[in-house]
Amino acid sequence: MNMKKIVLTLAAVMSMTMAFAAGENDNNNTTTNANAYKFNVSTYALSRALNLNYDQVDVVEDINRTFATEMMNASVADNSERDAKVQSAIKKDLSYMRYVLNDRQYREYVKLLNVTLNNRGLNK
Incomplete structure (x- = not known):
């Protein structure tokens, strides 16, 4: 039971990290695109x-x-x-x-x- 909690916690942390990283990449692309027009x-x-x-x-x-x-x-x-x-x-x-x-x-x-x-x- 304890191992199951660890695996689920690890999966939740990984998915949150991936979602955060994807959002950062979108923000960087938007900034780069805006800078191209300056x-x-x-x-x-x-x-x-x-x-x-x-x-x-x-x-x-x-x-x-x-x-x-x-x-x-x-x-x-x-x-x-x-x-x-x-x-x-x-x-x-x-x-x-x-x-x-x-x-x-x-x-x-x-x-x-x-x-x-x-x-x-x-x-x-």
């Missing part, structure tokens, strides 16, 4: 990489702020709408940047954006 771009680093002039820096900073906001809005959207919102945010960002940057700067920006999106698993 775009806090350093304007200084981007301005150095693209060799932006003073006027371009201000405009690019505003564009990046808008892009970051749209990506965060996409992160909280339903799964059915998320991909469409991400693609819309990317298209808007690229169209705004195309207007502000010259050809060389724009090509470099597209490369940087693609690498970032690929690293975060958002480029499909």
Whole structure:
């Protein structure tokens, strides 16, 4: 009888541990997914990489702020709408940047954006 209690207690403890671990894994995935949509771009680093002039820096900073906001809005959207919102945010960002940057700067920006999106698993 004593052995039966030990086995049942052990089974209960193991099942609670497994349930807790599964919940932790879900929380980690949610956090990782939310972090994938955070775009806090350093304007200084981007301005150095693209060799932006003073006027371009201000405009690019505003564009990046808008892009970051749209990506965060996409992160909280339903799964059915998320991909469409991400693609819309990317298209808007690229169209705004195309207007502000010259050809060389724009090509470099597209490369940087693609690498970032690929690293975060958002480029499909």
